[in-house]
Amino acid sequence: MKRFSLKAPKKNSTGLSGQMAFKWKHLVVFATFFAALGGYSLWLSFADNPLLPGDINNDNKVDVTDLSILLSNWGLSNPDVDLNDDGVINIFDLSILLSNYGRTITPPPPPPPPPPVPTVSLSANPTSVAAGGSSTLSWSSTNATSCTASGAWSGAKTTSGSQSTGALNATSTYNLSCSGSGGSGNASTTVTVTGATGEIATEAQCPNQNNASASVAVQNTAMICMHNVGRNANGRSSLTQNTPLMSASAAKANDIITCNEFSHTACGRPFDYWIKSYNYPGLCYGENIAQGYQTVRAAFIAWMNSPGHRANILNANYRDIGVAVQGASSQKTWVMNPGGC
Secondary structure, three states: OOOOOOOOOOOOOOOHHHHHHHHHHHHHHHHHHHHHHHHHHHHHHHHHOOOOOOOOOOOOEOOHHHHHHHHHOOOOOOOOOOOOOOOOOOHHHHHHHHHOOOOEOOOOOOOOOOOOOOEEEEEEEOOEEEOOOOOEEEEEEEOOOEEEEEEOOOEEEOOOEEEEOOOOOOOEEEEEEEEEOOEEEEEEEEEEEEOHHHOOOOOOOOOOOOOOOOOHHHHHHHHHHHHHHHHHHOOOOOOEEOHHHHHHHHHHHHHHHHOOOOOOOHHHOOOOHHHHHOOOOOOEEOOEEEEOOOOHHHHHHHHHOOHHHHHHHHOOOEEEEEEEEEOOHHHOEEEEEEEEO
16 A cells, blocks of 8 residues: 655745735835825815815815715816816825715805995085185094094094184185094095185275276276186186177167166077177187176176186186276176187
């Protein structure tokens, strides 16, 4: 009878146990490598979207919708789906999405709106006064807690209010700045003072300006003198007495009295009817009228206190002038026709 015997394997032989040791060693290496790679991809994704990596459609959860979007962009370059910003949609992006699959977040509340910026309004009534006159300043603000004045006034002011300027002898500008948590707002207003800085001639400069009984010729001379002093004080050239304009002014004064119609179109004639009739050659001209003032000075100051009439007097385009005075008492009528261009 034949006999068989089995030899036990030696401890140092290269059998099955040696092969198993080799495979586990490599598996650990591979697992470590891919874990590091996945961790790096995840870190990139967190840097790109710290709230919820993998939430491609921004609905604050990672679900099948995000997965569908990622797979439909597989292999493409789409920055809205590229979770790790490596330029292509691939296994790394899928790994990031799957590692966050099922997660949801509650987004932080929006930041509060910034505080509103203050608004400021400031006005003067009236905006033009004669020398020595006063005006009332009125102001208001919104979203402000304090106000400060500068310019022709100064000091802390309430956030709304009014006050008198007091007697004014020079054109003055008033500034107001109001502040609040939202910043500051500013406003300003100017009160124009007529008769300031020598624009209203003295009696010595223009004689007979207060003489209501002087002859028409003397009063006309005084009126032209008043105009030129006022213009010179405001940097304008003097006007020259012009015969056609003098005749036109006298005719207009006569129309106003005859037709008892205080109007630039008295007796139904256009305001420039007499200017054209007396063949004034200038290309531009104007007209001021007044009634009831007894002296040259009173009529001239009334014109200077009216913005429209003042503009006619100080218009830099004018070089000629015609004036007239007719009537008495309440019918005393004044006319001034400037021309030039």
